[in-house]
Amino acid sequence: MSTPIVGLIMGVIFGASLVLAGLADPDKIIGALRLKDFHVIRTVAVFVLVGMLGMWILQLGGTTNLSIKPSTILTVLIGGAFVGIGLGLTGYCPGTGLACAASGRIDALFAVLGMFFGAHTYILIYPSIVVRLEGIFDFGGVTLPQITGTSPSSWIIPIFAAGSLGLLLTRRKKPRDVEQSIRAGDLIINEYPSGSVRTVTVPRTNDLLLKTDSLEAARVFRMWKNLLFIVTMLCLLLLQTSFWLVRTVPDKMSGDAGANKPVAFGSDENKTDESVKQNVTNSDGAIETSLSVPIEVTRKPGLAAFDISFERIALVVHFANIILVFTSVLYVLTLFSCLAISFGGGLGGISHICRAVYLSMVMLVLLLPWQIVFGSTVLGAIYTPGELVKWCSADTSGRFDIVLLNLRFTGYWALVILLLFLAQLRSFRWTKTSLVRLRKTVSKDVQREPPAL
């Protein structure tokens, strides 16, 4: 695909993501800078953490295109100050400014116009001022691991762990508080002019009892659903990482009939990998013949420090497959239970949970390893180590072969991830909708019988 088309597609995805994320909203940006609205701060934190982790994984596989900006400290400090002033004044940055202008904001159009003049001024002052300033405190395009002489993992793992923990510990717990107060029979019903909030006991009707019981059940299923989602996601990530390790690590990976060359994948000793052959035989009979001969595999020196052997990868793939089958089936069943509870208890959000169930069922159908039953005619996103070796050892010199290989292992995987993600999102909306409906129902009950204050 040519570069303009890739750029256009990536731009469309990024622009739509900015709007979906709520970042294309100056009120949210100003709220974040005034420390009144933490949606943008949290979103950007997750954005950076996921990007950091993803880039690191890509770097390990050797398929990354990094672009380190030059560390001309003085101009970066001045430039950062200018960007900060502009951001604090308008609530726009170049990306969100363009997105907001496309969303109908006229002030964003003026901001974009100002950006063109800003760029013009930058070009005009570049030869006389910027060139001189860039020479002061110029460290070149370096990263923190490079300048400290440490490995990227020693930075990324602690930052990712600390960031994730911080985000988890500081997340808003308001919906659960409301839910708990409803279950306990109390509800915040009025806000008095003085600003104090009083709680009153809500008289429980039969309808409310049914709702609260259903809510308790929904809460249990929701917890399990979220846990299963996380485990499924992790297993899918493990599978994809395994694929890229096998795909990128070996420089040469070919079946060599007649030669008694042993397997040496990521380990210094040359040895025959019996487990691979066994796995292949078990998973797909058709593959057996092609793999009954030894496979010669060498690794890239860049990954020598990790000492990843194929046995380990095969073990990880097997482990991830087993967990994936169980968790994905349980995930669909849990969502189905949520649908049943929502329907029976009249919790609301039926359309959301129905869509979540349907999406998760499609995800499950695409995920399961149908090739074990039907042969290579029907494929699932789950693959066996033998299948991985077969595909990676096949001749991929042609562009079509490369596309086919990536579609089989990454495209299919991305589709499953997308469906899982959408199902989880729908179920999340179901939770929100059911809580809103419950709050309205309880408020009506309170209005019918005024509480004694």
Next chain:
Amino acid sequence: MKKLNVQTPPLPWWAAGILLGLVQVLAVSLVGPLDVSNQFVVADAKTLNRVAPEYTENHPLISNEESRKSGYGWWFDIGLVLGALLAALHLRIWKVRATTVWWQQNHDAPMLLRLIAGFCGGFLILLGAGLAHGCITGQFISGWSQLSLSAIPFTITMFGFGMLVAYLVYPKTPKEYRQAL
């Protein structure tokens, strides 16, 4: 003047962050990290090259043909506008507005002042992005994702000055946030 409200984001923060993070990873695996601001300079360089080609020939920044090329980044920015437009139309949040909730809360001045503020802010943002070799997407987000050294000074001054200016320009908090707190 019609009273505006702070919109609820379509996605929760964790989903939004994961989505954007995956877009970043996809961009890196295909071409390179996300960057938006550079194409404003490219657009101006193209214009200057048409109006005054003799000036661009001797310019240390834009004399190179590559600096005026409509490549990946150029189409990325066009795609960004298209994607945002499609998403806004799909979510039914496309609406002509000239001001914001925070501005309404803090300034009774005519709308023209908001537009002038927008222009001045945009001017400073791109001038700063040029000096810092990247904007918030290119320098802050992509910089931190790559653990670039330049991301640290950029983050410090950007957030420091951003918070200070936001406090000075928008001292009054809108009702929505007061209720939430």
